[in-house]
Amino acid sequence: MNRKNAKILLIGGDLRQLTAADELKRLGYTVSVCGFGTYAGAEYKDGIHLPDGTDAVLLPVPVFRGEYMNLPFSEERVTPERLSGILRGHTRLVCGGMIPAELSGELEKSGAAVYDLCESDGFNIMNAVPTAEGAAAVAMDNMKITLAGCSAAVIGFGRVGKALCRLLSAMGAHVTAVSRSERDLAGSEACGYIPADHSALPGIAGEQDVIFNTVPHTVVTEEVLAAMKKDAPLIDLASRPGGVDTMVASRLGIRVISALSLPGKVAPVTAGKIIAKCLDKRLREAVL
Template identity: 40%
Template sequence: MGIIAILGGDRRQEFLALELKLSGFEILGFGNGVQPASKSLAEALQTARVVLLPVPATRNGIFLSQSGAIDPLPFSAVLEHLRPGTILLGGLLPPEWISEAERRGAVCADYYLEETVQLKNALPTAEGALRLAMQELPVTLFGIRAAVVGYGRIGSLLCEKLIALGAKVGILARSPVALADAELHGAQTGSFGNGIPPFFSDCRVLFNTVPERVLGRSFLSALPQNCILIELASAPGGFDPELAKEKGLRVLPAQGLPGRFYPETAGGILADAVCNILSANGFS
């Protein structure tokens, strides 16, 4: 089937590698815990027909995302050894990385943007957010006020699970359809166009799922100081964390919870997406 080189990442890559091996692919790792491991980046890329970058591919636009005490791996080094015709896959690939790789003859795809990945990732993200809240709150979720900003895949799951745990849930969203659905599930609701919702005043935990700055100074000022803000959305996030801290609020960055708490589940989800992309590109 040809060799797949898996570069960088975290424990998700180890489980991704195991799933791909079960599907019959030959795997070679570098800059992570994937086995068998290549002795060098050049060796890993010399024979690989497919190169898998992590998700997110990078956190700073220069180096691949990696966990643990591993020498940083710059994308420029990957480009140096990338062969024409190689299939390059990654999660949340920067557009400039895609352009640079395609100029060298690579075929690029972002496996994290696959609809199946987005759908399947919602559950471990929601469960991870609840796990984080239960770890950090000094009270049970039962009976407290919890706010969820956004009502997409993750927000709706959070609403459902919080209500099942006995929390009093408030949903802040834009869509009238989303707000109606939240009300049918037993949540209080508020719209961005109607000012600050009353459930902000006694909220003990707020989960943001909206990747844009929708919570400004007035919203943050309405929250009690014992409220914990859990940021689930990608950059720039739903609020300014420094402004929140100025208001005395505790902020918990919580991006990438599937990989952090459930790497086996997350790795399996990524493996399915990779197999689908490779099949569509005639790789066997």
């Protein structure tokens, strides 16, 4: 697709979207923005509407927070049904994060291509670095000791887990990488981390000054929580419902910090440029 001929509409979201808008304009696209209410410095209209000839729509990451669309700067309450009605038949590509399956299906039936950023390897790999940096910042805000010299366990050795282990190790932490995968355990050991199988978690939890979880299902069970130090923060980076038994953690007095969407909170400019880069690549590959 020729950038000069493509019209993109960005609907709501956080500061990442505004950065993405600026970056897409810089690349040569015609960009409109709505859904930012009276946000200071934003000259954008608040009402959700599609200009004629819109080729692509960029939705927030994630698209929804609970029942309504993720519009933190707007007072509008947009349901999935309303958003579907606005988009169906009026654009050829819809991009966003964690697009509900029902909405995605309705849009595809209307002839639109759907590109979910959260299912893109490129997006997730690039976001791993700001996520890891944000996680380290959360830890430092909630610890009474430095990360340098501390014992830190990272549960899960995927994209975020690897980036976080690398960062923590560079900061001087003694890093234990926890995984069920024999390949990941071998890889973590080759990188200089302490490898530990999931089954060993209850035995090593009490040695950790901070624990990070990246696995999106319950892996931090009552047995693990009971073994933890009471003053060791437990930082859950996994998407909802997370990987921690929060009811048990509350009963045992363990601090669980749910740290979601960190790129948008700690590095919105970097995260916005990542969104723009991924959408630009998708548009250039598309024949719209």
